[in-house]
Amino acid sequence: MDTLEIANKLVALCKEGKYEEAKVLYAPEAVSVEAGAPPGQAREAAGLAAIKAKGDWWVANHEVHSAQVAGPWPHGDRFIVGFRFDVTMKSNGHRFTMEEMALYTVKDGKIVREEFFYDTGE
Template sequence: MNTQEIANQLVAVCKAGNFEDALVLYAPDAVSVEAGGPPGQSREAVGLAAIKAKGEWWVANHEVHSMQVAGPWPHGDRFIVGFKIDVTMKATKHRFTMEEMALYTVEGGKIVREEFFYAMG
Protein backbone atom coordinates (compact mmCIF):
# COMPACT_ATOMS: atom_id res chain seq x y z
CA MET A 1 0.00 0.00 0.00
CA ASN A 2 1.12 3.53 -0.63
CA THR A 3 1.00 6.40 1.88
CA GLN A 4 -2.37 7.72 0.66
CA GLU A 5 -4.00 4.28 0.90
CA ILE A 6 -2.66 3.74 4.42
CA ALA A 7 -3.79 7.24 5.43
CA ASN A 8 -7.29 6.64 4.07
CA GLN A 9 -7.56 3.30 5.86
CA LEU A 10 -6.33 4.74 9.15
CA VAL A 11 -8.85 7.59 9.00
CA ALA A 12 -11.69 5.16 8.18
CA VAL A 13 -10.78 2.94 11.15
CA CYS A 14 -10.51 5.94 13.48
CA LYS A 15 -13.86 7.35 12.35
CA ALA A 16 -15.42 3.95 13.08
CA GLY A 17 -13.79 3.96 16.53
CA ASN A 18 -11.99 0.66 15.90
CA PHE A 19 -8.50 1.76 16.89
CA GLU A 20 -7.19 -1.73 17.56
CA ASP A 21 -8.02 -2.63 13.94
CA ALA A 22 -5.48 0.01 12.90
CA LEU A 23 -2.57 -2.06 14.23
CA VAL A 24 -2.42 -4.06 10.98
CA LEU A 25 -1.26 -0.84 9.31
CA TYR A 26 1.81 -0.60 11.59
CA ALA A 27 5.27 -2.10 11.24
CA PRO A 28 6.21 -4.54 14.05
CA ASP A 29 8.83 -2.09 15.38
CA ALA A 30 6.74 1.08 14.94
CA VAL A 31 7.26 3.95 17.39
CA SER A 32 4.47 6.05 18.92
CA VAL A 33 5.46 9.37 20.52
CA GLU A 34 3.20 11.46 22.74
CA ALA A 35 3.66 15.18 23.44
CA GLY A 36 3.67 14.21 27.13
CA GLY A 37 3.90 10.78 28.70
CA PRO A 38 0.94 9.32 30.58
CA PRO A 39 1.48 9.31 34.38
CA GLY A 40 4.37 6.99 35.19
CA GLN A 41 4.94 6.08 31.55
CA SER A 42 7.37 7.03 28.81
CA ARG A 43 6.46 9.42 25.99
CA GLU A 44 7.57 6.72 23.53
CA ALA A 45 6.00 3.33 22.93
CA VAL A 46 8.15 1.04 20.76
CA GLY A 47 6.67 -1.98 18.98
CA LEU A 48 3.13 -3.19 18.42
CA ALA A 49 2.71 -4.65 21.92
CA ALA A 50 3.67 -1.34 23.54
CA ILE A 51 1.42 0.65 21.18
CA LYS A 52 -1.48 -1.71 21.91
CA ALA A 53 -0.84 -1.41 25.67
CA LYS A 54 -0.87 2.39 25.38
CA GLY A 55 -4.25 2.20 23.66
CA GLU A 56 -5.58 -0.12 26.36
CA TRP A 57 -4.39 2.34 29.04
CA TRP A 58 -6.26 5.15 27.25
CA VAL A 59 -9.51 3.15 27.13
CA ALA A 60 -9.18 2.09 30.78
CA ASN A 61 -8.66 5.68 31.96
CA HIS A 62 -10.89 7.76 29.68
CA GLU A 63 -14.52 7.84 28.60
CA VAL A 64 -14.87 9.18 25.07
CA HIS A 65 -18.23 10.87 24.46
CA SER A 66 -17.57 11.83 20.84
CA MET A 67 -14.73 12.21 18.39
CA GLN A 68 -14.18 14.02 15.13
CA VAL A 69 -11.47 12.91 12.73
CA ALA A 70 -10.17 15.22 9.99
CA GLY A 71 -7.86 14.51 7.08
CA PRO A 72 -5.71 12.84 6.02
CA TRP A 73 -3.31 15.38 4.63
CA PRO A 74 -0.48 13.55 2.81
CA HIS A 75 3.02 14.84 2.15
CA GLY A 76 5.41 12.34 0.54
CA ASP A 77 5.93 9.44 2.94
CA ARG A 78 4.08 11.22 5.76
CA PHE A 79 0.53 12.31 6.51
CA ILE A 80 -1.34 14.24 9.19
CA VAL A 81 -4.68 13.43 10.81
CA GLY A 82 -6.57 15.78 13.14
CA PHE A 83 -8.60 14.65 16.14
CA LYS A 84 -11.09 16.52 18.33
CA ILE A 85 -12.22 14.41 21.28
CA ASP A 86 -14.88 15.09 23.93
CA VAL A 87 -13.50 13.03 26.81
CA THR A 88 -13.81 12.49 30.57
CA MET A 89 -10.92 11.32 32.71
CA LYS A 90 -12.42 8.44 34.70
CA ALA A 91 -10.35 9.00 37.86
CA THR A 92 -11.17 12.70 38.27
CA LYS A 93 -14.45 12.94 36.33
CA HIS A 94 -12.91 15.95 34.55
CA ARG A 95 -14.57 16.41 31.15
CA PHE A 96 -12.84 18.41 28.43
CA THR A 97 -12.36 18.71 24.69
CA MET A 98 -8.96 17.59 23.48
CA GLU A 99 -7.61 18.62 20.10
CA GLU A 100 -4.54 16.98 18.64
CA MET A 101 -2.75 16.47 15.38
CA ALA A 102 -0.94 13.26 14.55
CA LEU A 103 1.93 12.96 12.10
CA TYR A 104 2.45 9.48 10.64
CA THR A 105 5.52 8.28 8.73
CA VAL A 106 5.23 5.37 6.28
CA GLU A 107 8.01 3.05 5.09
CA GLY A 108 7.65 -0.21 3.19
CA GLY A 109 3.86 0.02 3.13
CA LYS A 110 3.50 0.29 6.94
CA ILE A 111 3.31 3.07 9.53
CA VAL A 112 6.72 3.18 11.25
CA ARG A 113 6.22 6.28 13.40
CA GLU A 114 3.36 8.30 14.81
CA GLU A 115 3.78 11.57 16.68
CA PHE A 116 0.97 13.32 18.57
CA PHE A 117 0.89 17.09 19.00
CA TYR A 118 -1.38 18.72 21.56
CA ALA A 119 -1.34 21.44 24.21
CA MET A 120 -0.31 20.21 27.64
CA GLY A 121 -2.01 21.34 30.79
Protein backbone atom coordinates (compact mmCIF):
# COMPACT_ATOMS: atom_id res chain seq x y z
CA MET A 1 0.00 0.00 0.00
CA ASP A 2 1.14 3.54 -0.63
CA THR A 3 1.00 6.35 1.93
CA LEU A 4 -2.45 7.62 0.94
CA GLU A 5 -3.94 4.11 1.01
CA ILE A 6 -2.51 3.55 4.50
CA ALA A 7 -3.73 6.97 5.62
CA ASN A 8 -7.27 6.35 4.36
CA LYS A 9 -7.37 2.88 5.93
CA LEU A 10 -6.12 4.22 9.29
CA VAL A 11 -8.72 7.01 9.30
CA ALA A 12 -11.52 4.59 8.36
CA LEU A 13 -10.57 2.19 11.17
CA CYS A 14 -10.25 5.00 13.72
CA LYS A 15 -13.65 6.42 12.73
CA GLU A 16 -15.09 2.99 13.53
CA GLY A 17 -13.27 2.94 16.88
CA LYS A 18 -11.08 0.05 15.70
CA TYR A 19 -7.78 1.40 17.04
CA GLU A 20 -6.33 -2.02 17.83
CA GLU A 21 -7.21 -3.39 14.39
CA ALA A 22 -5.33 -0.44 12.88
CA LYS A 23 -2.06 -1.82 14.28
CA VAL A 24 -1.85 -4.15 11.24
CA LEU A 25 -0.80 -1.01 9.35
CA TYR A 26 2.28 -0.59 11.58
CA ALA A 27 5.78 -1.98 11.16
CA PRO A 28 6.93 -4.21 14.04
CA GLU A 29 9.61 -1.66 14.93
CA ALA A 30 7.25 1.36 14.80
CA VAL A 31 7.80 4.20 17.26
CA SER A 32 5.08 6.26 18.96
CA VAL A 33 5.97 9.66 20.45
CA GLU A 34 3.70 11.63 22.78
CA ALA A 35 3.87 15.41 23.31
CA GLY A 36 4.15 14.68 27.03
CA ALA A 37 4.96 11.50 28.91
CA PRO A 38 1.90 9.70 30.31
CA PRO A 39 2.13 9.14 34.10
CA GLY A 40 4.77 6.52 34.85
CA GLN A 41 5.74 6.13 31.19
CA ALA A 42 8.24 7.52 28.71
CA ARG A 43 7.25 9.92 25.90
CA GLU A 44 8.46 7.37 23.36
CA ALA A 45 7.22 3.80 22.91
CA ALA A 46 9.27 1.63 20.55
CA GLY A 47 7.83 -1.53 19.00
CA LEU A 48 4.28 -2.79 18.65
CA ALA A 49 4.19 -4.35 22.14
CA ALA A 50 5.12 -1.01 23.74
CA ILE A 51 2.61 0.87 21.59
CA LYS A 52 -0.10 -1.64 22.54
CA ALA A 53 0.79 -1.26 26.24
CA LYS A 54 0.46 2.52 25.92
CA GLY A 55 -2.99 2.07 24.32
CA ASP A 56 -4.03 -0.36 27.04
CA TRP A 57 -3.00 2.21 29.68
CA TRP A 58 -5.16 4.85 27.95
CA VAL A 59 -8.22 2.58 27.88
CA ALA A 60 -7.73 1.53 31.51
CA ASN A 61 -7.51 5.14 32.70
CA HIS A 62 -10.01 7.00 30.50
CA GLU A 63 -13.64 6.68 29.52
CA VAL A 64 -14.15 7.98 25.98
CA HIS A 65 -17.67 9.34 25.46
CA SER A 66 -17.19 10.30 21.83
CA ALA A 67 -14.45 10.64 19.24
CA GLN A 68 -14.11 12.55 16.01
CA VAL A 69 -11.46 11.81 13.40
CA ALA A 70 -10.51 14.20 10.58
CA GLY A 71 -8.22 13.85 7.59
CA PRO A 72 -6.00 12.46 6.38
CA TRP A 73 -3.80 15.20 5.02
CA PRO A 74 -0.97 13.56 3.04
CA HIS A 75 2.49 14.98 2.37
CA GLY A 76 4.94 12.63 0.63
CA ASP A 77 5.71 9.72 2.94
CA ARG A 78 3.83 11.35 5.84
CA PHE A 79 0.26 12.27 6.69
CA ILE A 80 -1.63 14.03 9.46
CA VAL A 81 -4.85 12.96 11.17
CA GLY A 82 -6.84 15.10 13.59
CA PHE A 83 -8.56 13.68 16.66
CA ARG A 84 -11.04 15.15 19.14
CA PHE A 85 -12.11 13.14 22.16
CA ASP A 86 -14.70 13.77 24.87
CA VAL A 87 -13.05 11.97 27.78
CA THR A 88 -13.41 11.39 31.52
CA MET A 89 -10.40 10.45 33.63
CA LYS A 90 -11.40 7.39 35.64
CA SER A 91 -9.17 8.31 38.59
CA ASN A 92 -10.87 11.60 39.45
CA GLY A 93 -13.96 11.93 37.24
CA HIS A 94 -12.58 14.98 35.42
CA ARG A 95 -14.28 15.31 32.04
CA PHE A 96 -12.57 17.24 29.26
CA THR A 97 -12.20 17.60 25.50
CA MET A 98 -8.85 16.52 24.11
CA GLU A 99 -7.78 17.68 20.68
CA GLU A 100 -4.66 16.36 19.04
CA MET A 101 -2.99 16.06 15.69
CA ALA A 102 -0.99 12.98 14.78
CA LEU A 103 1.81 12.92 12.22
CA TYR A 104 2.46 9.49 10.72
CA THR A 105 5.51 8.44 8.70
CA VAL A 106 5.29 5.53 6.24
CA LYS A 107 8.16 3.38 4.97
CA ASP A 108 7.95 0.22 2.87
CA GLY A 109 4.15 0.19 3.08
CA LYS A 110 3.90 0.38 6.89
CA ILE A 111 3.62 3.11 9.51
CA VAL A 112 7.04 3.41 11.16
CA ARG A 113 6.47 6.49 13.33
CA GLU A 114 3.56 8.33 14.90
CA GLU A 115 3.92 11.64 16.70
CA PHE A 116 1.11 13.20 18.71
CA PHE A 117 0.75 16.96 19.13
CA TYR A 118 -1.54 18.40 21.82
CA ASP A 119 -1.59 20.94 24.64
CA THR A 120 0.24 19.44 27.59
CA GLY A 121 -0.62 22.37 29.84
CA GLU A 122 3.03 23.33 30.21
